[in-house]
Amino acid sequence: MRTSSDLELILREAERIVSPSEEEKRKLMRVLEEALRRVEESVKRLNLNAEVVAVGSSVRDTWLPNNNELDIFVLFPKGVGDKGVLGSLIVDIAKDAFGEYEQNYAEHPYVRVRYSDFEIDLVPAFKILPGERIISAVDRTPLHNSYVREKLKRPNDVRLLKAFLKSIDAYGAEEKVGGFSGYVCELLIINYGSFLETLEEASKWGSRVYIDIEHHLTEEYALSAFSGPLSTDRSYRS
Incomplete structure (x- = not known):
């Protein structure tokens, strides 16, 4: 059985692999x-x-x-x-x-x-x-850029999430993939705090997911959507 220290070692090595030199x-x-x-x-x-x-x-x-x-x-x-x-x-x-x-x-x-x-x-x-x-x-887009740079505390966790999603063909919001964009990956880490917390919370998702980091919207509005943190009229679906 793997221990928490084993998991930390695995994550540390994974971070090294997904980080640019x-x-x-x-x-x-x-x-x-x-x-x-x-x-x-x-x-x-x-x-x-x-x-x-x-x-x-x-x-x-x-x-x-x-x-x-x-x-x-x-x-x-x-x-x-x-x-x-x-x-x-x-x-x-x-x-x-x-x-x-x-x-x-x-x-x-x-x-x-x-x-x-x-x-x-x-x-x-x-x-x-x-x-x-x-x-x-x-x-x-430039406002999104400023928002993420201000709020994101763990950029390597975004890298881990992107690499994980790539490995299961779920990274990329273009039509042929229908997955998660890089920006949504960043919002997930901002919202949940870490790569592992994001995976843990995602394992509980049902068909209806509501994530509103800045508390703009009511739950009835969102259907598998992320409320845009900078506006009340934009959501990021995946």
């Missing part, structure tokens, strides 16, 4: 800083009123090893135009900063560039304050 961390931060500088300089050269911010697991320290993807948002004031205008502006920035780019659309236009062996998504968005109504689908 110091060399990986240094390389990622170097590339991210260089890419941010390029985008910021382009914004200035193009005389645009915009703020450049890095978002995602790379800046929240929840990324897994062998990650070569970065996300940079360019935040524009609301009066700049519609999503079509944002799409044109982000193309101009990508051309100026990196030369070659690949234009993409999900619910929202963005571009992908390749720089120093990394794929970097440049995403335009409108700058909003907490509680303000969004204009585009991604406007809250």
Whole structure:
């Protein structure tokens, strides 16, 4: 029978496996800083009123090893135009900063560039304050970034959860997977406190799960949903 000390040793080794090496961390931060500088300089050269911010697991320290993807948002004031205008502006920035780019659309236009062996998504968005109504689908992402960086105390537990979900083909919110996004993994660890507590609580879940970290909503509202901690009109389903 395994003891608690055995479990601690297993978790410690698992943490080592799912954590990037110091060399990986240094390389990622170097590339991210260089890419941010390029985008910021382009914004200035193009005389645009915009703020450049890095978002995602790379800046929240929840990324897994062998990650070569970065996300940079360019935040524009609301009066700049519609999503079509944002799409044109982000193309101009990508051309100026990196030369070659690949234009993409999900619910929202963005571009992908390749720089120093990394794929970097440049995403335009409108700058909003907490509680303000969004204009585009991604406007809250920088706020999510700030929230997680403030609230998350155990980033390695997020890594453990992501790796565990990957092992059972349940990591990724895209349609072909239908699993848990990285952001939901972070919210689970914030809510439950640790990887083991998350697994223990998840083992008790039924078909109806209600998780509301900041106590925004009533239980009748949620059906297998996470209330968005920064708004009362957004949930994160899995």
